[in-house]
Amino acid sequence: WSDIVLCEGQSYTLDAGNYTSYQWSNGATTQTLSVSEANDYSVTVTDNQGCRSYDAVNVSIRQPYTGDKLALASVSETNSVVLRWNKPDNQGTASYRIYRDSGEGFAFIASVGFNSEAMYEDTTVDASEQYYSYKVTAVSNCGDESEIEAYHRTIVLAAICDNNNVCNLNWSPYVGITETFTYILAGDSHETLEVVDSVLFTTYNYVQMNQYEGGTYYRIMIKMSHPLVTEDATYDRIYSNIVRCGGSDDPIDPIDPPVMAEEFSISDISAYPNPFDEEITVKFNSADVENV
Helix, strand or coil: CCCEEECCCCCEEEECCCCCEEEECCCCCCCEEEECCCEEEEEEEECCCCCEEEEEEEEEECCCCCCCCEEEEEECCCCCEEEEECCCCCCCEEEEEEEEECCCCEEEEEEEECCCCCEEEECCCCCCCCCCEEEEEEEECCCCECCCCCCEECCCEEEEECCCCEEEEEECCCECCCCCEEEEEEECCHHHCEEEEEEECCCCEEEEECCCCCCEEEEEEEEEEEEEECCCCEEEEEECCCEEECCCCCCCCCCCCCCCCCCCCCCEEEEECCCCCCCCEEEEECCCCCCC
């Protein structure tokens, strides 16, 4: 016999063949033995010439494979989220189930067959607005689902350009892996983004002068020290959304410093309208004030 793998609750009939007598390891003496529990089973048979023969088999119960781990949750240039996980062969996995947490707990969103690429792109979210958490489970050929374990959470990046043309970047921590550094990508467009600096993985802000008249584009990147290696490619980058800081759409003109005036007094002053919305007229009369 070859080893046998059963689903939970399933049984299998072992048939020792046509002999005169049978002695199974569990004490049975019949030609066949129905098994439904994980164990090693053996039988000794005797033919009508008194010759004996022996055979054994291992019976196991299939459990959902738990080695299929979510490797990354990366934000695309269109603000969708791309998930990738490892997919070992010959583990009895039939499909994968994707769960997402948008802030109200994890909920099932999709299923991916084992024969498909081990990835899923969530195009129903806008990952530039908030972060999202994801989990992946394995469903065995028996229909059993593995436990939901660790999750990965995306990076959401925000940028504020102040009136001094300084770009202030802030981002949410990536959850799922821990690395040493986080890398800052910058350029004058989506296409020209390149690494310009790095910060410790536990740092979530960065400040830089706007580099370009049309605004500076930024993106956060994590390099995976343990990349996901498949037959077709190696994946070792996790990205945030892309933001632009500065440019014609942003108020980046610096504010002039305040001018200090000498102290003086005015005895007759009026202002109207009051209250006012955007403009106010101030009128004063004083023979003692010149060149105000």
